[in-house]
Amino acid sequence: MKLQFLGAATTVTGSQFLLTTDRARILIDCGLFQGSPSEAARNRLPIAYDPKTIDAILVTHAHLDHCGMLPVVVKDGYTGPIHLTRATAELARLVLLDSGKVQVEQAQAHQDRMAREARREQRAHDAGVSGAPTANTGPGAAAAPTAQVAPAPAPPAAAATATPAGAPQAGAGLDPEALLRAQPPHLDWAIQAPLYTVDDAQAVLQYFVPLDYGQTITVAPGITATFMDAGHILGSAIILVDVEQADGTSRRIVFSGDVGRPDTPILRDPTAIVDGADYVLMESTYGGREHDPEDEAVRMLAEAVNAVASHSGVLLIPSFAIGRTQEIVWQLDRLLSAGSIPHVPLYLDSPMASSATEIYRRYPDYYDAETRELLAEGQDPIDYPGQIVTNDSSQSKAIAKAPRPMMIVSASGMLTGGRIVHHLANLIDDPAALLLFVGYQGEGTLGAHLQAGAKEVRLDGNVREVRCQIRSISGFSAHADENELIAWLSHFASAPRKPKRVFLVHGDPDAELALVPRVKAIGLDPYRPAWHEVVELA
Numbered sequence: 001m002k003l004q005f006l007g008a009a010t011t012v013t014g015s016q017f018l019l020t021t022d023r024a025r026i027l028i029d030c031g032l033f034q035g036s037p038s039e040a041a042r043n044r045l046p047i048a049y050d051p052k053t054i055d056a057i058l059v060t061h062a063h064l065d066h067c068g069m070l071p072v073v074v075k076d077g078y079t080g081p082i083h084l085t086r087a088t089a090e091l092a093r094l095v096l097l098d099s100g101k102v103q104v105e106q107a108q109a110h111q112d113r114m115a116r117e118a119r120r121e122q123r124a125h126d127a128g129v130s131g132a133p134t135a136n137t138g139p140g141a142a143a144a145p146t147a148q149v150a151p152a153p154a155p156p157a158a159a160a161t162a163t164p165a166g167a168p169q170a171g172a173g174l175d176p177e178a179l180l181r182a183q184p185p186h187l188d189w190a191i192q193a194p195l196y197t198v199d200d201a202q203a204v205l206q207y208f209v210p211l212d213y214g215q216t217i218t219v220a221p222g223i224t225a226t227f228m229d230a231g232h233i234l235g236s237a238i239i240l241v242d243v244e245q246a247d248g249t250s251r252r253i254v255f256s257g258d259v260g261r262p263d264t265p266i267l268r269d270p271t272a273i274v275d276g277a278d279y280v281l282m283e284s285t286y287g288g289r290e291h292d293p294e295d296e297a298v299r300m301l302a303e304a305v306n307a308v309a310s311h312s313g314v315l316l317i318p319s320f321a322i323g324r325t326q327e328i329v330w331q332l333d334r335l336l337s338a339g340s341i342p343h344v345p346l347y348l349d350s351p352m353a354s355s356a357t358e359i360y361r362r363y364p365d366y367y368d369a370e371t372r373e374l375l376a377e378g379q380d381p382i383d384y385p386g387q388i389v390t391n392d393s394s395q396s397k398a399i400a401k402a403p404r405p406m407m408i409v410s411a412s413g414m415l416t417g418g419r420i421v422h423h424l425a426n427l428i429d430d431p432a433a434l435l436l437f438v439g440y441q442g443e444g445t446l447g448a449h450l451q452a453g454a455k456e457v458r459l460d461g462n463v464r465e466v467r468c469q470i471r472s473i474s475g476f477s478a479h480a481d482e483n484e485l486i487a488w489l490s491h492f493a494s495a496p497r498k499p500k501r502v503f504l505v506h507g508d509p510d511a512e513l514a515l516v517p518r519v520k521a522i523g524l525d526p527y528r529p530a531w532h533e534v535v536e537l538a
């Protein structure tokens with residue numbers, strides 16, 4: 001039996017693992033590469049397998065870096081079942097349709113920008129020609145803009161050689177990842193056509209086979225799967241894959257998906273797998289790092305609300321639509337109930353977050369004991385009293401004129417787009433506004449610049465002075481930190497069936513490396529697979 005690491009190998013996105021047995025081939029996760037242009041460019045490489053030859057796809061959860069490539073695989077001929085929990089099926093529908101829309105919009109915006117640049121260069125050239133011609137304004141210069149807007153569907157040669165045709169493995173002279181990382185960041189070809197459309201995303205949904213936690217199902221000849229709660233976002237799963245081999249022996253491989261943080265609101269803690277496995281793939285996002293305690297995060301949230309309330313200001317919270325927004329609302333509701341904050345009106349200005357909250361509301365059986373108790377007492381912990389949900393953009397724009405103090409929670413979480421950007425444009429030079437980061441800000445994003453203390457930023461094409469207050473809370477996380485990952489893994493170390501190997505995936509190289517000695521210290525054998533590496537599972 002072979003396992004190939006098609007993504008999330010020495011990087012945090014693009015989760016995709018291909019398991020080939022003597023009787024079947026299944027895919028575990030089918031995620032998008034996200035982040036820097038060179039990372040996202042990997043989405044444009046030809047698929048490493050023929051989708052028609054895959055028997056089943058299992059999806060751990062609804063984040064795009066775990067399910068965002070499904071439309072591409074279906075477009076390329078996959079027609080088999082896609083197994084996922086009931087809540088993941090609903091959330092994945094939401095994120096895939098949105099992703100199709102964003103893909104098309106980004107491609108269009110890119111083409112518009114290229115056309116504008118071409119026109120500008122043409123005008124500059126024409127002006128140069130009508131004035132005093134110089135050596136720089138020859139026919140060659142005039143040709144350049146046209147060349148830029150011409151469609152260029154073929155990836156650059158270097159990226160093409162990094163395709164998995166030969167499935168280069170770790171240790172082989174050719175390191176496809178190094179090759180790809182060496183690419184210049186300006187990859188125009190990558191966004192000239194959308195990766196997929198809303199229709200492509202829609203076409204995926206017919207293959208969803210929703211299931212419950214703990215239910216064992218046969219997914220392909222000789223392969224069963226059991227989904228256990230991962231406590232990361234609603235519906236997230238750790239997947240146990242049991243393979244019956246031709247010689248009658250069986251092997252269990254556990255795919256951690258993203259492991260949640262214990263003791264966080266709404267969701268249950270990640271399931272401890274006590275009966276062991278032969279192989280474990282564990283995420284490593286926070287290897288080498290420790291989260292601030294959640295209590296401290298909640299205290300800082302209360303402090304921010306009180307600060308804004310005391311001087312009639314505006315609290316602006318950029319937040320991811322799925323998971324973080326529901327957690328922040330839950331915490332605000334708890335703080336209000338405890339009398340720790342006054343009632344400040346809350347605007348929830350993210351249609352995607354509102355849709356996700358609707359889905360959260362439909363799955364009380366997935367909640368932890370604390371949230372179920374609150375529901376039993378007649379409380380409504382998923383909602384903040386009097387919250388104002390804005391669906392259309394005119395309602396969103398009207399928030400600027402609403403009486404203060406107020407709180408606005410809106411997406412995107414890293415200020416890379418969405419309604420949060422127009423709120424920020426209204427508030428960036430307002431000292432009574434407090435911009436509060438409650439999640440990770442990716443390198444190079446507007447959020448990261450502001451968090452680092454930028455005095456001026458470019459917003460909607462204008463350079464703006466930063467005069468609002470900015471604070472960050474690091475203690476909210478949907479991922480286990482290093483100690484929590486090792487605590488989860490230690491159940492395998494003491495299990496009757498002890499893993500032969502632990503594959504560290506879904507982490508930057510530093511994070512994966514930090515976990516290596518920790519995994520060894522609990523008596524397990526860590527391994528860091530390379531991108532596209534194939535390993536034999538004995």
Ligand SMILES: [Zn+2]
Binds near residue numbers: 061063232258
């Ligand atoms: Zn995730």
